Amino acid sequence: xxxxxxxxxxxxxxxxxxxxxxxxxxxxxxxxxxxxxxxxxxxxxxxxxxxxxxxxxxxxxxxxxxxxxxxxxxxxxxxxxxxxxxxxxxxxxxxxxxxxxxxxxxxxxxx
Numbered sequence: 566x567x568x569x570x571x572x573x574x575x576x577x578x579x580x581x582x583x584x585x586x587x588x589x590x591x592x593x594x595x596x597x598x599x600x601x602x603x604x605x606x607x608x609x610x611x612x613x614x615x616x617x618x619x620x621x622x623x624x625x626x627x628x629x630x631x632x633x634x635x636x637x638x639x640x641x642x643x644x645x646x647x648x649x650x651x652x653x654x655x656x657x658x659x660x661x662x663x664x665x666x667x668x669x670x671x672x673x674x675x676x
Contacts, residue, residue: 570665571611577651577658578607578640584647584654603643606636 582604583596591597596604610631630637651659
């Protein structure tokens, strides 16, 4: 497992985008240009989070949406289409990701 929350978040998004790219018949050995672009965009936004180095919320629960509306929609689609496969391929990362979301929702009184 990655050492920090940010590293884990980046690894999780990388695996999700890789699964999505392969499932859509894109290149098998590396990401296609579109998937690579969205990954680089996500890495840049995660790395530039204004909540760093403190308590960074899960991006989907963040009050200050720094992701562009189109990119946010693309990432949501990727997460919807790869969620179950992530559980099969990378169960620890998936459980950690879900745990982060649940903890943040509890703190906000959403659960």
